[in-house]
Amino acid sequence: MxxxxxxxxxxxxxxxxxxxxxxxxxxxxxxxxxxxxxxxxxxxxxxxxxxxxxxxxxxxxxxxxxxxxxxxxxxxxxxxxxxxxxxxxxxxxxxxxxxxxxFEIKKNIKAQNNDVLTEEELKKLQAMYDKKEYSKGKQEVLREFLFSCYTSLSFAEFSVLTYSDIKPITVETGETYLILCNERTKTSVTYKIPIVSPIVVALLGNGEPCQKIFLPISNQPTNRYLKDIMADLKIDKTMTFHRARHSFRTIAAKKGIRDGIAERIMGHAEGNDIKDIYTHLHDEDIVKEMRDKWVV
The missing domain is CATH 1.10.150 (DNA polymerase; domain 1)
Known part of the structure; x- marks a missing residue:
């Protein structure tokens, strides 16, 4: 022994x-x-x-x-x-x-100014997507990321969406648009996303009602693909998928989208003030706001 x-x-x-x-x-x-x-x-x-x-x-x-x-x-x-x-x-x-x-855990990290995309940077990403030069996996990540930038849809919601979650809505002028409606996985709060731009409609694609709209891969490889894409386009920003929602909110504010509309689209948890705003909002209000102020 x-x-x-x-x-x-x-x-x-x-x-x-x-x-x-x-x-x-x-x-x-x-x-x-x-x-x-x-x-x-x-x-x-x-x-x-x-x-x-x-x-x-x-x-x-x-x-x-x-x-x-x-x-x-x-x-x-x-x-x-x-x-x-x-x-x-x-x-x-x-x-x-x-x-x-x-090991020091820093609790007060200064806000990073490079965590959201500008409209010009979104145009670069859209142009790259339209070229269809990426592999299937990276192209799909770019499709999902662009859709999130345009609509604020969070990563957790992508895997559960089906084409049955898309509803047509006709506004008072007679035009018909699409609205994407479901509950946020994290909070169970209903979001309502108007799809008013042909570019965003194209990102949805077509399928049967029960068919999944997106087939996202897991979070870490998704973020690795995004890192590569940003490097390809020389966009010097630290970008993760969640930053798409931040980008949406920032651009929406610059476009003058009302807070209540943006909150409804993003499906934020309903505090008392937000709930009061939601009560008086109709689907047509949300569609018209996005159509009039932010069409990609």
Whole structure:
């Protein structure tokens, strides 16, 4: 028998059991963020043991998140959640100490001015899409990203949309437009997106009522494709898919789109003021506002 330190052949691996135990004391949104973090890490490191969680591992995770296109504020939010979960592991004596003791989590990140696109940059992206020079996967990501910039549809909503969610609406002048209507996955708040531009209609394509409109790939490869696309077009901005919604909101404000209309389109959670605005909005109001102030 060999003397000396024993080696653990099968070191304990990270599981989601501690998260389950937190459900009674943490908000549902917080629990959801913990699971998203674990799933993100599984994509990066499918097998991970407690012994691998070192300061060097934390720095590697930080670099990886930046490489896939996440902005600093998002990365540091993930660090905060990871630090908390590792703290639980320390309390349960799975780890001797928390490596975050030597890693600074910056809480006050200055707002980044390069996280939204301008109309001119959108035109560049649209022109690239129209050329159809990208591979199928990258072309589809660009299609979805453009659609989100024009409509504010979030990444989570793309996978559930079918052509049955598109309804025609005729305005008082006799013109008929399309309106995309469903509930946000995150908040269950109804959004209503007018499709008033031929360019945006073309991005929808055609299909049977039960057919999915979009077939998005997972978030990380989507953001990697976006990073490549921005580099191809020499758009020097840190861009993730979520920035499409930010771009929509910024351009809509510059176009003079009323706040109540923009909030309804984006499906934001209904606070008291927003709810009062929603009550007096009709589908025709939303369509006419976009038609008159922002047609791509």
């Amino acid at each position: 060999h003397k000396g330190k024993l080696t653990n052949v099968n070191p304990p691996r990270i599981t989601t059991e501690p998260i389950e135990q937190l459900k009674q004391s943490r908000a549902a949104g917080t629990i959801s963020n913990y699971y998203k973090l674990i799933n993100t890490m599984k994509e990066w490191k499918p097998i991970l043991s407690f012994g691998e969680i070192t300061l060097d591992f934390i720095q590697q995770f930080h670099n990886h998140e930046l490489e896939v296109g996440n902005i600093l504020s998002t990365v540091y939010k993930k660090h905060s959640n990871l630090k908390f979960l590792i703290g639980i592991a320390v309390d349960k004596e799975k780890l001797a100490k928390n490596p975050y003791e030597k």
